[in-house]
Structures are given as C-alpha cells and as structure tokens.
Amino acid sequence: MFSTKGTILYFAILILSVIFTIAMSLSLIIFGQLKMQREIGYSVIALCAADTGVERALYAIYKDGNLSFSASTTLENGASYTVQVSDGASCGAAFFCIKSLGNFKGVARAIDASF
Numbered sequence: 001m002f003s004t005k006g007t008i009l010y011f012a013i014l015i016l017s018v019i020f021t022i023a024m025s026l027s028l029i030i031f032g033q034l035k036m037q038r039e040i041g042y043s044v045i046a047l048c049a050a051d052t053g054v055e056r057a058l059y060a061i062y063k064d065g066n067l068s069f070s071a072s073t074t075l076e077n078g079a080s081y082t083v084q085v086s087d088g089a090s091c092g093a094a095f096f097c098i099k100s101l102g103n104f105k106g107v108a109r110a111i112d113a114s115f
Contacts, residue, residue: 042107045079050102050111053081057098061085067096079104088114 052075060069069085083100091097091114098113 039107042105043109045077046102046104046107046109047111048102049075049079049081049104050100050109053083053100053102054098054111054113056081057083057085057100061096077104 053071053073056071056073057069060066060071067085067087070083072080072082074080079102081100081102083098086097086099088095088097095115097115099110100113101108101110
C-alpha cells in the first residue's frame with residue numbers, strides 16, 4: 001500500500017517554484033522597461049546636443065563664412081557633439097551640408113542638414 005504522507009510538501013514546492021518563475025519573469029520585463037524609459041530621456045538630450053552642433057555650424061558659416069567647419073565639444077551637462085560642414089557638391093545640396101552627431105551616456109543621435 002502506498003503512503004500519501006509528504007505529498008503536500010511536493011505540491012507546495014511545485015506551486016512555489018511556479019510563483020517564483022512568474023515573479024522573475026515579471027521583474028525582468030519591468031527592469032527592461034525601466035532601462036528603456038531612462039534611455040528615452042538620454043535620447044532627447046543627445047538629440048539636443050546634435051542640434052546644438054548644427055546651430056554652432058550655422059553660426060560659424062554666418063559669422064566667418066567658413067564652409068569647411070569641423071568641431072567636437074563636450075557641453076556642461078555631459079553631452080557632446082561632433083559637427084562637420086562640407087560643400088554642397090559632396091552631398092548633392094545647393095550650398096553646403098552639415099552633419100552633427102550628439103552623444104549622451106552611450107546614446108547617439110544624428111542630424112543631417114543641407115542647404
């Protein structure tokens with residue numbers, strides 16, 4: 001004859017392992033979403049840094065008439081940008097092309113402008 005003593009312990013371990021697996025899956029999803037939310041904020045700052053690079057290049061073109069401008073700068077908030085201006089013949093534009101890359105905490109965004 002079979003004894004049923006201790007079977008409740010096996011069921012309890014089985015139920016707890018299922019609950020643990022579900023909890024771990026949910027925590028991985030939630031932490032992934034939190035990381036993505038944080039990087040969205042970093043993306044906005046990187047895009048603003050790239051826009052700052054475009055504005056700096058436009059100022060150099062307007063002020064100095066420098067159509068071969070190139071700069072790389074780190075801003076006060078830790079973001080950085082790298083900007084290059086080239087003549088329009090190299091990119092198919094009428095006058096000149098501006099390529100600016102903004103970086104912030106490992107997130108990079110770029111802006112290309114042509115005139």
